[in-house]
Amino acid sequence: MSRIAACMQALQTQGRKALIPYIVAGDPNPDFTLPLMHQLVADGADILELGIPFSDPMAEGPVIQLAHERALEYNISLRDALAIVARFRETNQHTPVVLMGYANPVVVMGFEQFAQAAAKAGVDGLLTVDMPPEEAGALNTALKASNIDSIFLLAPTTTAARIKHIAELATGYLYYVSLKGVTGAGHLDADSVRNKLTEIKAITNLPVMVGFGIKDAESASTISRLAEGVVVGSALVQKAVELSQQNDSNAIAGASALIADMRQAMDAV
DSSP states (O other): OHHHHHHHHHHHHHOOEEEEEEEEESSHHHHHHHHHHHHHTTTTOOOOEEEEEOOOOTTTTHHHHHHHHHHHTOOOOHHHHHHHHHHHHTTTTSSSSSEEEEEHHHHHHHHHHHHHHHHHHHHEEEETTTTTTOHHHHHHHHHHOOOOOOOEEOTOOOHHHHHHHHHHHHHHHHEEESSSSSOOOOOOHHHHHHHHHHHTTTTTTSSSEEEESEEEEEEEEEEEESEEEEEEEEHHHHHHHHHTTTTOOHHHHHHHHHHHHHHHHHHHH
């Protein structure tokens, strides 16, 4: 059983929902990422999504675009991100880690080489934002051979037929983008999320995580009533960079406090 499947099974047994923070590898500086990953787990994160810095992160809003830029100033690459995961695995063998990014770095490395290197580092899943399912066959094959889950995005505009097609390719979980637009944008509409999740769950039994628009404990609690988990990115990334720029000696703990608040609110549901 994969780490993601084991995690979801344990959460279901406990009657809890998954809390998935997203950070960008190397942001706000290379020394911040690894200790933040460990702190996020200590504060209640169930799965970690680690963003791969990219020069044109088209799906991201301003907050995460700047995070990519900051990481690229330190020349953080896909291989660096894998090295961070390998170091994380030295002391944490149970928390799933999903890489989230864009196709170009994976294509450049080569699908098989990437999948093998990712598995060796301890990566559990890959979400490639700009890889259409119709073009993901070779990558999926390589990931499956290395026991890495293929995670795909669903949007408010995704049709039932396309949901079915994507669900047939996906493993681990599905990531539902709750808003039309980029990360960090818009107002979360719980009713529209509920309606779309009802449609998705009529088609597939895969767990569904909801991201985009999860900003605080209240929004995390609201969405955790509807989905198997929530993803928080922009709010966490913004808090981390603000504290680090203030030279706050407790910046890592301060940033992760957002996750602790979300965990408490979600578990109170």
